[in-house]
């Protein structure tokens with residue numbers, strides 16, 4: 030077996046709309062192509078032995094053991110690899126369920142599609158599955174140690190990429206509200222929402238969190254001063270920078286017991302609490318000094334540690350935090366109890382998990398010493414031994430929810446304190462013996478205010494009710510009624526995408542919104558080019574959706590990007606499908622026009638149910654997409670009598686048609702006329718039918734998204750197919766006595782469309798300068814010749830400079846053959862050099878004629894025309 034290629038899909042795609050995260054592996058079965066599993070001796074047994082849990086895969090029989098029975102009866106290796114790759118991820122703790130295996134047109138080559146949660150892990154699992162099956166085929170087994178290593182690697186990959194618990198809580202809440210999210214550069218930041226409506230978070234810092242607030246909170250001494258001045262109970266304390274100041278400082282705060290902590294620190298690092306004598310104080314000083322230049326000396330307050338979480342001015346949760354500890358049973362040593370506690374699957378390392386594993390550190394040894402214990406000491410039943418003096422979860426502490434217990438005055442005080450510090454999200458550390466009593470009554474204090482407080486202790490407390498503290502954060506970022514998305518208009522089809530995308534963008538510009546759009550020529554925001562290039566894939570779409578200035582996104586979405594990585598968005602508001610014709614067949618394992626329709630149909634299917642799929646009613650492959658989308662449908666047609674349009678509008682549906690020379694919207698029984706085609710420059714005075722179709726699609730898409738007819742009308746009147754805006758797309762030039770047209774039609778469908786325009790040219794002769802890239806099939810060249818014969822009165826056949834492997838003159842011969850087959854008396858000559866051919870045609874053009882140039886190089890053709898000082902019929906837009 031040989032892996033030919035692995036693609037990673039990240040959005041709605043050819044295989045699935047709702048399962049965007051897929052790995053597509055192109056796999057050559059080589060010698061196994063003709064061998065189903067039942068013909069490989071020992072394979073079934075080896076597979077069951079290696080991965081017994083495959084019994085849980087139902088597969089097509091639809092019952093437990095279903096998949097394994099198919100292996101036993103005989104199935105192809107690609108299918109088995111799919112199931113193995115899914116099972117590996119399951120065993121590593123990643124829930125995945127979707128898989129598909131399909132034969133390609135190439136004998137023995139399969140596409141194996143598997144779902145992933147984590148991209149790297151998905152690709153790893155695909156490769157490992159091939160390795161495992163290969164090993165079972167060759168040796169009857171896969172070494173269990175290697176399997177264990179694979180699973181551990183997979184777990185590591187998943188762990189490395191996992192979001193922290195606070196971020197995860199926030200992202201989940203956003204998802205529940207249909208707010209899209211994405212990681213911004215290197216994972217540090219998360220963008221919630223699209224474009225101009227986006228908000229950012231980084232852990233529990235929000236885009237609104239004040240830098241002044243954060244700096245004040247992380248300056249513990251400054252915080253205390255500010256709070257003391259506001260009458261808030263804070264620990265009595267002082268700051269020292271040298272050891273010789275320590276003794277006075279201790280006296281200052283009223284003597285032992287004291288606490289020593291770093292001036293700048295967090296996560297409980299360098300803190301020693303409940304210091305009762307000088308030796309301890311010295312050690313505590315050193316520990317704090319290792320973290321920060323200056324240290325705080327404070328009175329020690331008796332009590333339990335509480336964290337009060339305030340979001341957007343309101344207390345949203347309270348947790349009591351208990352330092353890392355073990356509870357005796359009269360039999361086990363402290364070491365054994367620690368080990369036992371760490372076996373809890375909820376305990377991980379750092380902030381990765383719900384809880385953190387217990388570790389013995391400097392403080393633990395001190396606490397053991399103080400009691401005269403060692404790790405081998407056996408604790409009495411129910412005796413509690415603390416391994417830490419501070420209660421941070423990240424050092425193994427646990428959290429108990431106390432949200433319902435806090436005294437109203439304490440809640441009021443906490444809210445006030447957070448306002449004073451100036452934070453939108455903050456955690457206040459309170460030491461008190463009883464949170465249900467006002468602080469002053471029980472000699473309690475606020476020891477610290479934390480910016481970016483962890484949510485873990487509230488979202489999954491070890492005891493008590495979990496609190497959805499992400500909800501108020503998302504409420505703050507997206508108050509009810511504020512949008513999180515910008516409208517997305519996605520455009521696909523075989524021909525006309527760029528033109529229609531530009532026109533839709535132009536229509537939305539009339540509404541004074543900032544439009545971000547992507548096309549084959551580049552990515553644009555408003556009036557400006559952001560990045561030139563063929564930008565019709567998801568990365569360019571992502572750029573637009575991440576841009577904070579963009580208010581509307583209009584995205585040309587070509588086949589290549591959809592196949593390579595899926596869409597950049599899970600849903601669009603309007604999905605436009607212009608047409609599906611034979612082009613690009615044979616690429617990316619898409620070999621039939623029906624399969625191509627499935628690719629382009631992704632846009633229709635990804636349209637949200639209260640949005641609109643804008644479909645071409647004149648193209649059966651496109652109109653059939655209505656069956657597969659849950660969106661509302663809007664059809665466009667060049668024919669007002671189109672049966673589909675008629676029934677659709679009779680049922681109150683939305684449509685756009687070309688009727689009596691007008692581009693019109695039909696809304697149920699009503700006709701809303703937008704503009705006469707003769708007044709729409711893009712349609713070349715109404716003579717280019719396919720441009721009318723593009724304009725109908727664009728107008729309908731905008732109307733469906735709420736744009737007013739007046740705005741659509743003025744956009745159609747001002748949109749121009751200039752060489753500057755749309756080079757090589759129906760650029761028409763007036764050369765005095767005759768006209769010339771440059772167009773880059775490059776497949777049968779666009780040739781036919783172009784023919785529709787040329788046939789409407791009635792003032793004189795129609796002359797074609799035609800050719801084709803040499804890498805097309807002979808029959809395609811013949812076909813092109815036949816089409817040309819039907820369109821033009823006179824034809825000059827030329828060739829590209831680059832013959833793409835053919836002998837010079839060969840392509841021209843095939844085209845000429847087509848021409849004479851279709852029309853034996855055709856006026857046709859061959860001038861191989863393109864520039865010479867173009868010059869000849871322009872030199873000889875009779876009055877009133879139209880010279881149509883289908884060039885290899887659009888720029889060169891336009892240059893040849895411009896040498897003759899033409900008037901561009903459509904004046905270039907600014």
Ligand code: ATP
Pocket residue numbers: 264288290294295296297298300302327328329330331333334418419420421458460476477479
């Ligand atoms: P984090 O940022 O993770 O909360 P930190 O390193 O910033 O920790 P503090 O919050 O100042 O440190 O202190 C950690 C814990 O130590 C407090 O939550 C409290 O339990 C205890 N503590 C700190 N100062 C005192 C004090 N003066 N009296 C009693 N306990 C204290």
Ligand code: ATP
Pocket residue numbers: 522523524525526527528529549587607608719720722723757758759772773774775778779780782783
């Ligand atoms: P590409 O796949 O190269 O990006 P596209 O789909 O973006 O193409 P355009 O650039 O808008 O299409 O147009 C390319 C050519 O296709 C035009 O010059 C014209 O000849 C033809 N064309 C445009 N619209 C249509 C249409 N609706 N039907 C058929 N042909 C069309």
Ligand code: MG
Pocket residue numbers: 458477479
């Ligand atoms: Mg703290």
Ligand code: MG
Pocket residue numbers: 526527528548549550585
């Ligand atoms: Mg294009």
